Amino acid sequence: MLRRLRETGPIVLVPLAWTFATAAHLDMLALRTVRIAHLVMVTIIAAFTVLSWRDMDGGVLLAWRRVLVAGFFLTALGLAGLLTDPLTTPLLTLTVAGWMVVPGVALGYTGRHVDRYPRVYTVGGAVSVLGAAAYLAGVLAPVSALVFVGLVLTNVGQTAGIVAAVYS
Template sequence: MFRRARELGPPIMVPLAWTFVTAAHLEVVTEHTLFIAHVVMAVLLVGFAATGYADMREGVLRTWWLLIAVGSVVTLCGVVGLWLEPTNPALTAVALFGWMLLPAVGFVDTGRRVTKGGWIYAVGTAGCLLGAALYAVSPTWGTRTAAVGGLVLVGLGQTAGIFDAAIRY
């Protein structure tokens, strides 16, 4: 059962996470709810890394295991950043930009290893990088629309890549 959950968890959790982050930026969910979500994700990521290590020691799966391990730390930065009063924007930025960019590393590695259909990982990488860039410049444009657009690009790119990876591996 745990193996099946590890296989099906990422294609469910990735779009759910980005939908949640976007909802938080639209102030549909509170900062406290976002804190709880970070705690839950940190527990899930650490659990995933611990239980998946034996199956993820070689090839592209090793790359993804390393990204999950680093992502656990990135998520914990978000937990601490949201726990502090007032919220620490540097730590929450580490969590947000970390998860925007970490999967791009995995998509590049996966894309160079596959023989067919590697374009989907280029799409995933582009979504991560363009979305992060759009989000980063959004304050200079003075509009929340650009920030939300960046989050949507990241979410769509990562969802496309993780769905293919889950099917392929």
């Protein structure tokens, strides 16, 4: 059962995480809730990585193991930012943008190395990275509509990729 959960769980967790991030950016969540969620995500990512480490020794899965390791540190940085000065820290922007770009690049890589649904991965990766560009432009401008568009694009792109992975 644990193996099946590891194989299919991300199909729920990926869109849930981006929906949660979007809600946080729209100030729909209390800071305490976002802090707790980051702590939970750090724990889930660590557990998933440790439990799946041997299954991800080569090929495309090795790229995704690297995404998990990078994601662990990105999420921990976000947690550190939330615990220090959540309103001004660049750690939160780095966390969100990192989670947009790193899996986006891995989706593009996956699309070049698989036979099933390669376009879904490639387009999903491109949409995720495009989301990062929109998000960063929105943060720097600041234009909240661009931030929102970036979060939604990334959610769509990465969700498409994880759906393709689960159903391959």
